[in-house]
Amino acid sequence: MARVNNWQLGREMSYWYPESRPQKQFAAVFDTNKCIACQTCTLACKTTWTSGKGQEYMLWNNVETKPYGSYPLAWDLNLLSLLDGQNWGEEGGKPVYKGSTIFESAPAGERVLGWRPEDEDYAYPNVGEDDCAGGVEHGASIEIPHAMAWFYYLARICNHCTYPGCLASCPRGSIYKRPEDGIVLVDQNRCRGYQECVRGCPYKKVFFNPMTSTSEKCIACYPKIEQGLSPQCFANCIGKIRVAGFINTPDKAEADNPIDYLVHIKKVALPLFPQFGLEPNVYYIPPIHVPTAFTRQMFGPGTDKAVEIYRNAPNDQDLTSLLGLFGSTEAIMRKWKRVGDKAIGMDENGKELVNVPFEEPVHIRPAYDKLYQITRTNCP
Amino acid sequence: MRFVTSLTILALLFATSCTKIQVPTPEVNVAQVKEITLDPNAAVWDAVSLHASKMILQDLVEPRLLEPSTSEVMVKAITNGSEIAFRLEWLDASQSDMPGPRHFIDGCAVQLPSKVDSNVPAPQMGEVGKTVEISYWRADWQAIVEGRADNINAIYPNASIDHYPAEAKPLENNTQAQAETAARYSPARALGNRRSGPRDQPVEDLIAEGPSTLSPAPSAVSKGKGVKTAKGWAVVISRPMPAGFSAATPSQIAFAVWEGSHIEVGARKMRTGWVPLILK
Numbered sequence: 236m237a238r239v240n241n242w243q244l245g246r247e248m249s250y251w252y253p254e255s256r257p258q259k260q261f262a263a264v265f266d267t268n269k270c271i272a273c274q275t276c277t278l279a280c281k282t283t284w285t286s287g288k289g290q291e292y293m294l295w296n297n298v299e300t301k302p303y304g305s306y307p308l309a310w311d312l313n314l315l316s317l318l319d320g321q322n323w324g325e326e327g328g329k330p331v332y333k334g335s336t337i338f339e340s341a342p343a344g345e346r347v348l349g350w351r352p353e354d355e356d357y358a359y360p361n362v363g364e365d366d367c368a369g370g371v372e373h374g375a376s377i378e379i380p381h382a383m384a385w386f387y388y389l390a391r392i393c394n395h396c397t398y399p400g401c402l403a404s405c406p407r408g409s410i411y412k413r414p415e416d417g418i419v420l421v422d423q424n425r426c427r428g429y430q431e432c433v434r435g436c437p438y439k440k441v442f443f444n445p446m447t448s449t450s451e452k453c454i455a456c457y458p459k460i461e462q463g464l465s466p467q468c469f470a471n472c473i474g475k476i477r478v479a480g481f482i483n484t485p486d487k488a489e490a491d492n493p494i495d496y497l498v499h500i501k502k503v504a505l506p507l508f509p510q511f512g513l514e515p516n517v518y519y520i521p522p523i524h525v526p527t528a529f530t531r532q533m534f535g536p537g538t539d540k541a542v543e544i545y546r547n548a549p550n551d552q553d554l555t556s557l558l559g560l561f562g563s564t565e566a567i568m569r570k571w572k573r574v575g576d577k578a579i580g581m582d583e584n585g586k587e588l589v590n591v592p593f594e595e596p597v598h599i600r601p602a603y604d605k606l607y608q609i610t611r612t613n614c615p
Numbered sequence: 616m617r618f619v620t621s622l623t624i625l626a627l628l629f630a631t632s633c634t635k636i637q638v639p640t641p642e643v644n645v646a647q648v649k650e651i652t653l654d655p656n657a658a659v660w661d662a663v664s665l666h667a668s669k670m671i672l673q674d675l676v677e678p679r680l681l682e683p684s685t686s687e688v689m690v691k692a693i694t695n696g697s698e699i700a701f702r703l704e705w706l707d708a709s710q711s712d713m714p715g716p717r718h719f720i721d722g723c724a725v726q727l728p729s730k731v732d733s734n735v736p737a738p739q740m741g742e743v744g745k746t747v748e749i750s751y752w753r754a755d756w757q758a759i760v761e762g763r764a765d766n767i768n769a770i771y772p773n774a775s776i777d778h779y780p781a782e783a784k785p786l787e788n789n790t791q792a793q794a795e796t797a798a799r800y801s802p803a804r805a806l807g808n809r810r811s812g813p814r815d816q817p818v819e820d821l822i823a824e825g826p827s828t829l830s831p832a833p834s835a836v837s838k839g840k841g842v843k844t845a846k847g848w849a850v851v852i853s854r855p856m857p858a859g860f861s862a863a864t865p866s867q868i869a870f871a872v873w874e875g876s877h878i879e880v881g882a883r884k885m886r887t888g889w890v891p892l893i894l895k
């Protein structure tokens with residue numbers, strides 16, 4: 236095993252291969268506060284990539300209701316219970332992971348710590364939908380806020396990890412990370428269907444195809460990325476919760492890069508289960524109505540601060556404007572800026588792709604319209 | 616049943632399909648016959664000498680197999696001069712021939728050095744510059760060759776599928792458009808990955824130069840047939856005679872067995888070291 240730097244852990248860790256970062260790393264930010272679980276993303280992916288024989292049960296994109304939803308069943312709980320002592324400490328004022336990752340806790344004879352879902356585990360993709368934590372007392376539904384009656388939606392795709400567990404698990408080297416954009420792919424010609432990657436991906440985002448006997452996974456719609464366009468699940472998102480782009484390491488963060496700004500500068504978007512050690516590249520703005528005792532174990536020690544920053548967004552014009560650019564164009568915004576009350580998304584040469592006013596004008600009409608002599612109901 | 620079983624019991628078991636109890640030989644002796652058969656139950660095997668190959672864990676490269684399963688594989692070999700056939704029989708209480716998540720497939724393989732040479736390659740799938748040839752039989756391919764449908768209902772009989780784009784109405788009378796659409800959703804088949812079926816032989820030809828280098832052989836030359844016995848599997852794998860192998864120049868052979876229900880796949884397998892292969 237090699238020693239590599241994982242900035243999400245604040246320390247070095249052991250990995251199967253030496254550190255080799257791509258020229259650019261595909262990354263995304265999902266705002267969990269805006270997702271409505273319409274599953275349009277799931278269907279956009281399904282119809283584009285997984286409508287073939289042997290792909291019936293596969294959802295490269297899925298949306299699950301937390302706390303009880305999970306696809307495949309208990310993907311998160313199973314791994315969390317295998318992984319001991321996930322404690323965070325602090326060094327020089329920065330959080331440092333003191334527990335061990337899936338690579339550092341690989342049992343004898345294994346390449347990583349993992350487990351294998353059975354076919355039944357894929358049979359309930361929407362288990363726990365809209366089930367809230369805690370019981371709801373009679374009459375509580377009209378009290379706001381509810382102390383424990385919360386749930387939220389977690390949209391998930393492959394994280395195109397910097398240190399993929401799938402890639403480390405494959406004894407044949409059939410999985411590779413593209414040097415040009417960091418997208419992680421299974422070579423469909425070389426794969427022999429050993430399902431080691433299915434076992435080794437803690438997010439369970441590789442799926443075995445029983446008709447081709449190979450394993451398949453999210454490809455980040457790379458043919459679209461190559462044309463500067465966002466993947467299907469981004470472009471079709473009804474809630475406009477997603478933004479796609481490329482991330483730099485924290486030491487090279489650029490304030491005009493939307494992903495860098497949200498992840499490194501504002502620190503409002505956080506990785507999913509950073510303690511697994513994969514440096515996943517889909518970042519989440521945590522739900523602000525959920526007790527952070529729950530979300531902290533999912534998104535790491537930055538959760539409380541991220542919630543505070545997001546809650547303060549109405550007083551932060553830059554953050555508000557960038558949040559307004561989510562889902563505003565299919566093109567990938569490599570840069571952004573705020574000019575007055577407008578947010579502008581740009582390509583890598585600074586050419587404008589889209590411009591969005593972040594404060595929409597409000598018109599208030601009198602209830603009685605004198606011109607037409609009619610009374611109207613004012614709806615937003 | 617999965618664990619160590621005494622040689623005597625195996626030999627007795629074997630006797631149920633043969634007429635007399637055979638004393639195993641330390642090498643694989645290849646008997647010369649007029650005609651090669653792929654049938655594990657053919658009478659020709661009765662008169663052929665038996666080798667009982669002790670299996671060991673593949674515990675050298677990760678992922679390793681840590682808990683032993685198949686302890687022995689019983690081997691017989693025949694040749695008609697141009698083809699050589701091996702009959703492998705081993706114990707396996709369950710039949711694992713349905714692919715799926717966490718479902719693994721029973722199988723076996725024979726491995727020969729690409730060149731007959733006293734300086735043999737490493738028995739763990741060869742080494743750089745010293746290639747090995749592997750013929751690999753799998754129970755799911757056997758089922759498909761025998762007519763199991765190449766669709767999801769063969770694996771999950773209660774599955775209901777509302778729509779496959781390749782079978783949509785507008786493509787109904789256009790077989791080329793159907794095939795193109797199906798290929799779009801089946802990248803492994805579109806790329807010609809021989810591993811991904813549909814197959815006309817239950818045996819696959821492979822070459823390797825050490826662990827993790829397994830690749831398809833230049834051509835598919837092996838044939839075979841496996842049958843489930845009361846206690847396990849009996850499989851015949853036939854392939855062309857290894858170049859340079861003769862009565863005067865013996866070679867070596869190695870075997871591997873995968874027990875699907877024991878989560879054996881790829882590197883997680885029981886294997887043997889090299890065994891002398893002698894033409895009688």
Ligand code: SF4
Binds near residue numbers: 392394440452513
């Ligand atoms: S999320 Fe899983 S499948 Fe995707 S790159 Fe990471 S380890 Fe591989």
Ligand code: SF4
Binds near residue numbers: 270277390473475476
């Ligand atoms: S399309 Fe967008 S809003 Fe709808 S479920 Fe997917 S991520 Fe959530």
